[in-house]
Amino acid sequence: MRKNKRRNFREAAIRAFFFTCGILAVLVLLGIFATLLSTAIPAFREIRPSEFLLKTNWDPTSPEKAEYGILSMVVSTLMVTGGALLLAVPIGIGVAAYLSDVAHWRVREILKPVVEILAGIPSVVVGFLGIVLFGPAIAKVFHTGHGLNAANGSVLLAIMALPTIISISEDALSAVPAAYGEASLALGASRWQTLVRVKLPAGLSGIIAAGMLGMGRAIGETMTVLMATGNARSFPHGFLDSVRTMTSGIAIELGEVPYYTTHYYALFAIGLVLFVMTFLVNMAADVVLRKYQEKER
Amino acid sequence: MSPETSVAKIETRDLDFYYGPSRALKRVSISCHRNRVTAIIGPSGCGKSTFIRTLNRMNDVIPGTRVEGTILLDGKDIHSPDVDVVDLRRRVGMVFQKPNPFPKSVFDNIAYGLRINGMKNKRKLEAVVERSLRGAALWEEVKDRLEDNAFSLSGGQQQRLCIARALAVEPEVILFDEPCSAIDPIATAKVEDLIENLKKSYTVVIVTHNMQQAARVSDYTAFMMLGELVEFDRTEKIFTNPQNKLTEDYITGRFG
Ligand SMILES: Nc1ncnc2c1ncn2[C@@H]1O[C@H](COP(=O)(O)OP(=O)(O)OP(=O)(O)O)[C@@H](O)[C@H]1O
Numbered sequence: 001m002r003k004n005k006r007r008n009f010r011e012a013a014i015r016a017f018f019f020t021c022g023i024l025a026v027l028v029l030l031g032i033f034a035t036l037l038s039t040a041i042p043a044f045r046e047i048r049p050s051e052f053l054l055k056t057n058w059d060p061t062s063p064e065k066a067e068y069g070i071l072s073m074v075v076s077t078l079m080v081t082g083g084a085l086l087l088a089v090p091i092g093i094g095v096a097a098y099l100s101d102v103a104h105w106r107v108r109e110i111l112k113p114v115v116e117i118l119a120g121i122p123s124v125v126v127g128f129l130g131i132v133l134f135g136p137a138i139a140k141v142f143h144t145g146h147g148l149n150a151a152n153g154s155v156l157l158a159i160m161a162l163p164t165i166i167s168i169s170e171d172a173l174s175a176v177p178a179a180y181g182e183a184s185l186a187l188g189a190s191r192w193q194t195l196v197r198v199k200l201p202a203g204l205s206g207i208i209a210a211g212m213l214g215m216g217r218a219i220g221e222t223m224t225v226l227m228a229t230g231n232a233r234s235f236p237h238g239f240l241d242s243v244r245t246m247t248s249g250i251a252i253e254l255g256e257v258p259y260y261t262t263h264y265y266a267l268f269a270i271g272l273v274l275f276v277m278t279f280l281v282n283m284a285a286d287v288v289l290r291k292y293q294e295k296e297r
Numbered sequence: 298m299s300p301e302t303s304v305a306k307i308e309t310r311d312l313d314f315y316y317g318p319s320r321a322l323k324r325v326s327i328s329c330h331r332n333r334v335t336a337i338i339g340p341s342g343c344g345k346s347t348f349i350r351t352l353n354r355m356n357d358v359i360p361g362t363r364v365e366g367t368i369l370l371d372g373k374d375i376h377s378p379d380v381d382v383v384d385l386r387r388r389v390g391m392v393f394q395k396p397n398p399f400p401k402s403v404f405d406n407i408a409y410g411l412r413i414n415g416m417k418n419k420r421k422l423e424a425v426v427e428r429s430l431r432g433a434a435l436w437e438e439v440k441d442r443l444e445d446n447a448f449s450l451s452g453g454q455q456q457r458l459c460i461a462r463a464l465a466v467e468p469e470v471i472l473f474d475e476p477c478s479a480i481d482p483i484a485t486a487k488v489e490d491l492i493e494n495l496k497k498s499y500t501v502v503i504v505t506h507n508m509q510q511a512a513r514v515s516d517y518t519a520f521m522m523l524g525e526l527v528e529f530d531r532t533e534k535i536f537t538n539p540q541n542k543l544t545e546d547y548i549t550g551r552f553g
């Protein structure tokens with residue numbers, strides 16, 4: 001009897017502990033959001049929200065008329081991130097498929113940790129690579145004066161997102177039951193058909209998660225794009241234009257802006273928009289995932 | 298060793314099989330005939346699955362394995378360089394121990410084998426799906442749920458779905474590796490009836506742990522032990538008048 005009581009108490013304590021942890025995580029997130037919101041809102045005492053979101057000119061320190069349009073930065077962020085995903089997702093899935101399906105197990109044992117270590121390279125180092133290696137290469141290939149542009153940023157962010165995408169996609173593919181692959185092969189499917197028609201669909205939820213996390217890595221990355229994309233404030237017309245993303249915009253100006261001015265608040269408003277964007281991306285991915293899993297059931 | 302005089306559909310001669318250094322099959326020679334059911338019995342770990350999986354070269358996908366000896370399908374060596382393994386597996390279908398439908402709809406499961414061969418015509422696919430499901434005695438039960446996920450079927454239904462999936466590509470030989478070990482007795486009876494029927498059009502090889510099942514469904518029985526073929530003969534003969542003491546001990550349940 002007593003033993004039972006003690007066990008019940010322990011169960012309750014454990015449950016309370018995990019409940020508290022969960023609540024704490026939610027509270028921290030809400031706290032971040034609240035801070036962001038309360039610091040961003042004062043910006044709109046002077047800036048019209050529609051102008052803020054839809055105008056392309058950003059010039060808060062202009063002596064004549066301060067302008068607060070962030071569209072150029074938003075588009076730049078979308079371009080650099082989108083470009084990065086366009087590069088990293090197919091390559092990442094390809095490498096993951098190679099590792100889980102084709103590579104000798106010994107090769108896999110070596111390559112997988114190496115890939116995971118790559119995820120830990122500091123972003124300054126990647127940015128440096130962009131300046132001395134990829135930038136000049138892009139400049140040479142496309143005959144532009146310098147290579148500090150959106151394309152450079154995309155390449156670098158792709159490199160940074162790849163380890164995550166490879167590692168998680170590989171986990172997802174390896175988790176697909178071997179019985180599916182055997183069934184497919186036994187029906188006379190080639191290994192390629194088995195991969196494309198059975199394993200990839202069966203691992204899709206994990207692969208989508210991989211893409212999502214990769215995107216999260218890319219969209220919020222600051223130092224690399226700050227170093228490698230040229231930071232031009234004008235509206236970008238292509239991947240060979242220099243761009244200033246939302247993150248680098250905030251990073252460049254926040255150090256010098258006088259506190260509690262409209263400019264200061266506006267920078268937080270940019271952060272808020274970025275927060276909402278990542279939130280929406282995650283939501284969308286979640287909806288896709290749920291739909292897919294429902295179909296699977 | 299062939300108890301029948303006609304040419305065998307599929308035949309092994311002195312088949313050896315190695316998982317790395319360890320030898321799992323030792324000089325196994327068995328022939329399986331058209332329109333006959335050949336059962337493979339023997340204690341756990343004796344190499345039944347290994348044997349049956351060499352017949353459609355499913356063991357090729359396991360790294361570090363090696364085959365020696367000959368396997369003839371219609372008199373042609375299945376390891377000869379001009380045999381395409383993909384084509385071989387289309388001709389020699391397989392049903393596994395545990396039902397393993399794809400996480401797709403009932404329809405898509407059966408259409409899979411045809412689609413990978415490039416068949417797109419919806420009408421034709423529908424016809425084959427129906428024919429295969431009827432062939433696997435499953436049509437009446439699932440005809441209204443073709444779009445449901447295969448996992449929503451019962452275990453026994455899933456196994457018959459896997460049989461239907463194998464039938465859809467019109468193989469010549471069907472291999473069963475303990476097809477009933479994961480399903481209940483009623484479903485087992487259905488699958489046994491089905492095998493009885495299948496032998497009208499196919500060559501059937503079945504691995505089973507269940508002695509009664511071997512006696513009920515098969516025409517020939519091979520008894521294996523420790524990777525070796527101990528005795529191979531008409532099922533009647535194996536069960537009523539075995540020549541080898543080991544066979545007798547096994548079927549009378551003295552070990553196993
Ligand atoms: N993938 C593998 N790698 C190494 N050895 C294996 C592998 N698969 C099977 N073996 C070994 O080969 C031998 C034969 O195994 P097999 O699975 O063919 O036996 P079985 O007769 O089908 O047994 P069961 O009745 O339990 O299914 C066993 O000793 C087993 O341990």
Ligand SMILES: [Mg+2]
Pocket residue numbers: 345346347
């Ligand atoms: Mg077995």
